[in-house]
Amino acid sequence: MDYVEETIAKYEKYxxxxxxxxxxxxxxxxxxAKGEGCFITDTSGRTxxxxxxxxxxxxxxxxxxxxxxxxxxxxxxxxxxxxxxFNRPMADLAEAVARIAPGRLQxxxxxxSGTEAVEGCLKVARxxxxxxxxxxxxxxxxxxxxxxxxxxxxxxxxxxxxxxLTGFTHVPYGDLDALKKAVDEETAAVLLEPIxxxxxxxxxxxxxxxxxxxxxxxxxxxxxxxxxxxxxxRTGAWFGVDHEKAEPDLMALAKALGGGVMPIGAIVGTxxxxxxxxxxxxxxxxxxxxxxxxxxxxxxxxxxxEEEGLIEKAAATGKFLKAGLAAIAAxxxxxxxxxxxxxxxxxxxxxxxxxxxxxxxxLIDKNVIVAYTLNNPKVIRLEPPLVMSEDLASxxxxxxxxxxxxxxxxxxxx
Ligand code: PLP
Numbered sequence: 246m247d248y249v250e251e252t253i254a255k256y257e258k259y260x261x262x263x264x265x266x267x268x269x270x271x272x273x274x275x276x277x278a279k280g281e282g283c284f285i286t287d288t289s290g291r292t293x294x295x296x297x298x299x300x301x302x303x304x305x306x307x308x309x310x311x312x313x314x315x316x317x318x319x320x321x322x323x324x325x326x327x328x329x330x331f332n333r334p335m336a337d338l339a340e341a342v343a344r345i346a347p348g349r350l351q352x353x354x355x356x357x358s359g360t361e362a363v364e365g366c367l368k369v370a371r372x373x374x375x376x377x378x379x380x381x382x383x384x385x386x387x388x389x390x391x392x393x394x395x396x397x398x399x400x401x402x403x404x405x406x407x408x409x410l411t412g413f414t415h416v417p418y419g420d421l422d423a424l425k426k427a428v429d430e431e432t433a434a435v436l437l438e439p440i441x442x443x444x445x446x447x448x449x450x451x452x453x454x455x456x457x458x459x460x461x462x463x464x465x466x467x468x469x470x471x472x473x474x475x476x477x478x479r480t481g482a483w484f485g486v487d488h489e490k491a492e493p494d495l496m497a498l499a500k501a502l503g504g505g506v507m508p509i510g511a512i513v514g515t516x517x518x519x520x521x522x523x524x525x526x527x528x529x530x531x532x533x534x535x536x537x538x539x540x541x542x543x544x545x546x547x548x549x550x551e552e553e554g555l556i557e558k559a560a561a562t563g564k565f566l567k568a569g570l571a572a573i574a575a576x577x578x579x580x581x582x583x584x585x586x587x588x589x590x591x592x593x594x595x596x597x598x599x600x601x602x603x604x605x606x607x608l609i610d611k612n613v614i615v616a617y618t619l620n621n622p623k624v625i626r627l628e629p630p631l632v633m634s635e636d637l638a639s640x641x642x643x644x645x646x647x648x649x650x651x652x653x654x655x656x657x658x659x
Contacts, residue, residue: 249275281306281308283629285307293609293613299500299505301473302501304478306632311504313506315545322537324538325536325537332540334537334541335535341544342543342547345483345484347493350495352516354522355534355539355543356512358508359393361499361531364393366469366471367379368529370495373518373519374434376432376433376466378433379414380432381413382418382441384418386398394409398444418447419453421453434461434469434494437457437469439475439491443618445623445624448585454470468493468494470497471496472486472497473510476498478555478588478631483556484496494517494518495518504545507538507541511543553632559588562631566589569638574593577653580600581594581649589629591626592618593624598623601622601625607647
């Protein structure tokens with residue numbers, strides 16, 4: 246058996262046979278070996294353009310030299326600390342997060358994933374308000390541990406695990422009247438994504454987030470921004486809420502924060518929201534969270550985004566890519582319903598349910614990695630590294646056009 250077949254056999258036997266089958270069916274019978282910038286190379290030497298960016302984690306691309314150097318240096322000194330003495334990389338990262346974070350967000354607690362960051366925000370909101378209820382949005386994706394799964398707005402992922410937490414209401418995303426009706430004096434927090442990622446790259450009406458914050462505050466509730474996917478430059482601003490100059494009370498971060506090298510997330514809060522944790526700092530703890538290696542990666546990531554002007558670059562490349570996709574959509578209305586998104590968080594909604602998987606397979610055949618959104622398989626998402634050049638984006642557009650043309654032909658023949 247060759248290396249690839251052996252790997253798939255191990256997946257079938259020790260990881261999950263259905264997952265192995267699905268990957269094979271999608272044309273993904275390939276084992277990744279090396280990443281560099283916007284590219285992933287497999288063990289046969291075949292190179293793919295990474296337009297999925299690890300679901301948004303590769304803001305800096307693969308193995309960004311600054312992050313790799315910071316992590317290597319930290320590895321030789323103290324990768325994980327003793328947890329009892331002060332941790333300088335964590336202090337430096339918390340300071341940097343407070344500097345770039347919107348409004349009065351000041352304190353950070355570091356975790357290892359997006360779902361943990363959301364869980365933490367929910368706990369901190371309960372602690373700060375002593376209230377039981379939360380309002381989230383239909384179609385939302387906040388993670389798959391019990392609290393964040395309860396907040397996630399798709400029954401497919403929720404139903405097999407019921408009973409979930411109590412006290413959660415889901416309102417249509419973008420609908421302020423529905424939100425107003427759902428928030429009351431028992432609401433601890435409203436939890437929203439500035440752009441729904443897995444829901445299908447849904448950009449809300451302008452002013453939605455700022456008004457949602459007002460609605461929450463009027464009832465004495467907090468506002469939690471889930472910036473796990475939108476954060477750190479993805480949308481052409483540091484944070485998704487920055488487009489409206491909105492100021493959340495709590496913010497969940499993860500994905501891009503580790504620079505595509507280390508897993509790290511953060512619960513970030515204002516002084517008021519943090520009061521309960523200030524009084525009792527050990528109410529929320531994590532053995533791995535805030536480890537020196539991950540924090541060194543986080544700090545290097547923020548510095549690299551600043552030094553390389555990646556926020557402006559994401560806005561410009563995003564505009565270019567979106568215009569190119571819109572032109573393809575105009576030529577193939579039978580395949581593409583809409584192109585939407587902001588910065589380098591773009592979604593292409595297809596007209597037909599099964600077309601998402603087909604287009605994804607065709608693009609992978611052409612060495613472009615994309616995927617559909619988890620809560621909406623009709624939407625192909627493009628979330629390439631923010632470092633992607635316009636030249637490479639042009640190549641992506643060329644291949645995208647070819648794949649859409651092939652999809653159009655199949656649809657026509659049906
Ligand atoms: N929140 C949002 C908005 C996300 O997009 C995701 C993951 O896609 C999560 C939370 C969960 O993050 P993780 O997969 O790191 O647990």
